[in-house]
Amino acid sequence: MKETAVVACLLAELSLAAFALASQGAAHCPALCRCEIRPWFSPSSIYTEAATVDCNDLGLSVLPERLPSETEVLLLQTNNIVNVEKTLDYLDNITEIDLSQNNISSVGDVYLGSLPQLLSLHMEENWIQELSDSCLASFPNLQEFYVNHNLIFSITPGAFQGLNRLLRLHLNSNRLTSVNSEWFQHLPSLEILMLGENPIIELSDMNFKPLGNLRSLVLAKMNLTEMPDNAFVGLESLESISFFDNLLNRVPQVALTRVQNLKFLDLNKNPIERIQRGDFTDMMHLKELGINSMPELVSIDSFALNNLPELTKIEATNNPRLSYIHPRAFHKLPRLETLMLNSNALSAIHRGTVESLPNLREVSLHSNPIRCDCVIRWVNMNRTAVRFMEPDSLYCVEPPEYQGQRVRQVHFREMTEICLPLISPGSLPERVEVRKGRSVSLHCRAFGEPEPQITWVTPSGDRVLPGSVSDKYYMHPEGSFDLYDATEQEAGSYTCIAHNLVGADIKSVLVAVDGYVTQPSNQPLHVYITSVQSHSVRVSWESAGGLVSQLNWSVLADGSSLSAPFAARLPADVKEYRIKQLKPSTRYQVCVGVTAAQPGYSRDCVNVTTKVALIQRDKSENWDSLVMATCAVFFIVVAVACSVIYTSLYSQVFYRKLIADPAETLLIPSAHSFSSPSSDFLESGASGIKVRATVIDLPDDSM
């Protein structure tokens, strides 16, 4: 027996002395257990060595008969102990007992006697259902109590009586449905409280008030949907709080103002849709903020983080829809050093975002669908001292010609200085379900240079501008559209339009109210020609419930072979269009296709022949030279304009020449459209902006 114990110790080569006594009279080390001196950390993390009796995982159903009297740490993990009838009060120096993973169903069944030296008691992973009054009162110096992963549904108000010294309490993964502040009246020293994974639907005001020394509070995985404004009153020393994996749909901003000493805030894995102005403001000691793995997070809006003088690190990673960070999202963060933004849906990050952070050292942006053009251009200009982490994992996803290349390998001169807005695909889903009477927010964000403006078009065709309010909706300046008190009337397709002076992008979302959506009209789409000139025709059409209309026109040649069509994409509310710069006396086919809200796509075409040009034949020679002269002048003007204004427009970007009529029509350059005249310019008046853009590299097939 003695030999076995000694050999076991030697074999283990732990180079720790065996118990002095154990080596003299091994009978004191219980059969199969191991008795040795092991490193031990006190609850306040002070390292010591402790005489340890390790009886883990031996299938024991009762405690060993007799333990070495020096025992300081007794490990009985993973056994079958149901109760303890023999006290351990002969162990003068016992400081820790581990009864985790046994078969204990009540703390009262474990009669250990009075153990004033005991600092740490583990009872996790048992079958305990209740904690009754004074159930731990015979351990007056207890500092740690682990009772997580049990079945506790009830804790009496006096359960923790006598535990004045308790520092750490793990109650997570039980069946508690509420938190009673009376429990904590007996725990004035408590520093760490784990309450996660209890089916507590809501906390109440003053829930933690007696815990003036609490430093860390973990409220993970509790299905909490909101935080009462005064829930954290009294937590004067709280430094760290975790809301990991709850159902909060907004930052509990008011509740957090009650914890002025907070340093670490974990909001990971909550369905918060946007981080908005004022969400994190004036938190004087906040050092690290975690907003990772949020399934719904779309945007970090302007002034979302404001005046956080101690903040050094933001982690906002693995947010599959996070597609926009406002250039002024971060304000007055003088100490921020690290910005983790990897693995989101960001197509870019504004230069302004980074430049607003004077102390920033490193940014992690990899594993985002980076669009290698104007907005991200600054990254390659070598003017920033900021380090990009893992630059080799930072790839371009768009435009197609750079797809798969490392962002760093695309020279900034190859990226255009201005570019079309692009509505982030992650920001808007295709369909949103809302219950009758409830509200819903539709989020639309777009990167572009210049910064795009966002407007919405309702199913009834109303154009909604930022800041607009009605009794049914509000449009946030940032681009979100809040719809209140949904009824069937509000069902339908909502279209977001992001435009800047280069052009526009459109994306629609179908809002279904209790499953109901407006059916697209069953009447077939009808396209009419309402006027015909020699160089233009006016087309109008009727349709209802469409999302986007696409207009195509092409020359009808003698056979039936059509030349490559010209195309324009139009918002749903545009139902008329003047096609200009057509050739006289030419037969065209004009088609309109409407993508409907419901599955479906209707299309109608009409053939039209433009009028004969009004100029008489005998003057044609003069006219021709006049035209040529005019064209020459025009070319020069355009060429100068091109080089001066839009030198950096990337040459493969095509802009069609379309003149919108009526003036609000928006023009969307589409990938498969070819523009006809080479002296091309695009003119569009969207919300009062006059735009001219040049065209480069056009097929020379007309004029």
Ligand SMILES: *[C@@H]1O[C@H](CO)[C@@H](O)[C@H](O)[C@H]1NC(C)=O
């Ligand atoms: C308990 O610890 C004290 C102080 O370290 C020591 O003097 C005493 O001998 C220990 N008691 C036993 C039974 O080992």
Ligand SMILES: *[C@@H]1O[C@H](CO)[C@@H](O)[C@H](O)[C@H]1NC(C)=O
């Ligand atoms: C644990 O105790 C329960 C009764 O409380 C019993 O049914 C079960 O078999 C025990 N488990 C083991 C592994 O002994």
Ligand SMILES: *[C@@H]1O[C@H](CO)[C@@H](O)[C@H](O)[C@H]1NC(C)=O
């Ligand atoms: C939270 O809700 C989910 C889904 O309803 C449920 O499976 C889970 O057990 C709940 N968690 C708690 C701690 O109540």
Ligand SMILES: *[C@@H]1O[C@H](CO)[C@@H](O)[C@H](O)[C@H]1NC(C)=O
């Ligand atoms: C930026 O610096 C890197 C390394 O210092 C260099 O390889 C790259 O060519 C520079 N880019 C520009 C645009 O100057």
Ligand SMILES: *[C@@H]1O[C@H](CO)[C@@H](O)[C@H](O)[C@H]1NC(C)=O
């Ligand atoms: C317009 O032309 C494009 C390209 O040829 C084609 O894919 C699309 O279906 C056409 N749309 C309509 C409405 O004719």
Ligand SMILES: *[C@@H]1O[C@H](CO)[C@@H](O)[C@H](O)[C@H]1NC(C)=O
């Ligand atoms: C237009 O002309 C084409 C080619 O001649 C013909 O196939 C088509 O049916 C015509 N469409 C209409 C609406 O008349």
